[in-house]
Amino acid sequence: AQKITQTQPGMFVQEKEAVTLDCTYDTSDPSYGLFWYKQPSSGEMIFLIYQGSYDQQNATEGRYSLNFQKARKSANLVISASQLGDSAMYFCAMREVMTTDSWGKLQFGAGTQVVVTP
Amino acid sequence: GAVVSQHPSWVICKSGTSVKIECRSLDFQATTMFWYRQFPKQSLMLMATSNEGSKATYEQGVEKDKFLINHASLTLSTLTVTSAHPEDSSFYICSARPGSNQPQHFGDGTRLSIL
Numbered sequence: 598a599q600k601i602t603q604t605q606p607g608m609f610v611q612e613k614e615a616v617t618l619d620c621t622y623d624t625s626d627p628s629y630g631l632f633w634y635k636q637p638s639s640g641e642m643i644f645l646i647y648q649g650s651y652d653q654q655n656a657t658e659g660r661y662s663l664n665f666q667k668a669r670k671s672a673n674l675v676i677s678a679s680q681l682g683d684s685a686m687y688f689c690a691m692r693e694v695m696t697t698d699s700w701g702k703l704q705f706g707a708g709t710q711v712v713v714t715p
Numbered sequence: 716g717a718v719v720s721q722h723p724s725w726v727i728c729k730s731g732t733s734v735k736i737e738c739r740s741l742d743f744q745a746t747t748m749f750w751y752r753q754f755p756k757q758s759l760m761l762m763a764t765s766n767e768g769s770k771a772t773y774e775q776g777v778e779k780d781k782f783l784i785n786h787a788s789l790t791l792s793t794l795t796v797t798s799a800h801p802e803d804s805s806f807y808i809c810s811a812r813p814g815s816n817q818p819q820h821f822g823d824g825t826r827l828s829i830l
Contacts, residue, residue: 708757
């Protein structure tokens with residue numbers, strides 16, 4: 598069953614504007630972590646931001662912030678003041694409680710392609 | 716910090732060849748590393764979890780005899796695609812994390828093309 602859902606296959610955003618990328622997740626574990634990664638066309642996966650299930654405050658890292666709504670099981674990424682270099686594929690991922698079976702592995706959503714225009 | 720190096724970044728070889736991809740954690744030790752496969756315009760699909768000093772744990776549907784994983788040291792895991800065929804052509808990417816509560820850091824990936 599799909600555990601991470603990203604409903605936006607692609608988005609255009611104008612430079613200097615903010616953009617919100619949607620991510621919903623499904624888990625029955627009380628302890629989990631949510632991650633956002635950026636993948637430019639070159640292929641590398643760049644870690645952006647992390648939110649733990651017990652964190653009281655929404656995570657922020659520079660221009661990235663995570664709108665964590667636990668009851669709704671959503672973890673949307675907000676990119677403020679978009680730059681041309683933000684054009685990339687963005688993946689939401691979840692890590693459930695680490696057990697001997699899971700080893701803390703990540704499950705990824707389908708991704709959202711963001712194109713920033715001048 | 717938390718740099719993961721993957722080599723080679725790009726390989727083209729003939730059908731039937733075996734190809735080895737290396738994943739190294741350069742500035743931390745990783746008892747666990749992960750191998751993913753990614754088709755164009757798709758998400759990352761976890762293939763296996765590489766455990767130092769023990770057998771890898773493969774995801775359902777991944778042939779362990781086809782994709783051999785060796786994690787001989789705390790800083791190196793290798794993925795060998797044995798007797799590769801054109802359908803094995805893909806982007807392979809590894810990851811590791813410095814600690815259990817740390818995010819996974821990824822290598823730059825390997826683009827494998829089998830002719």
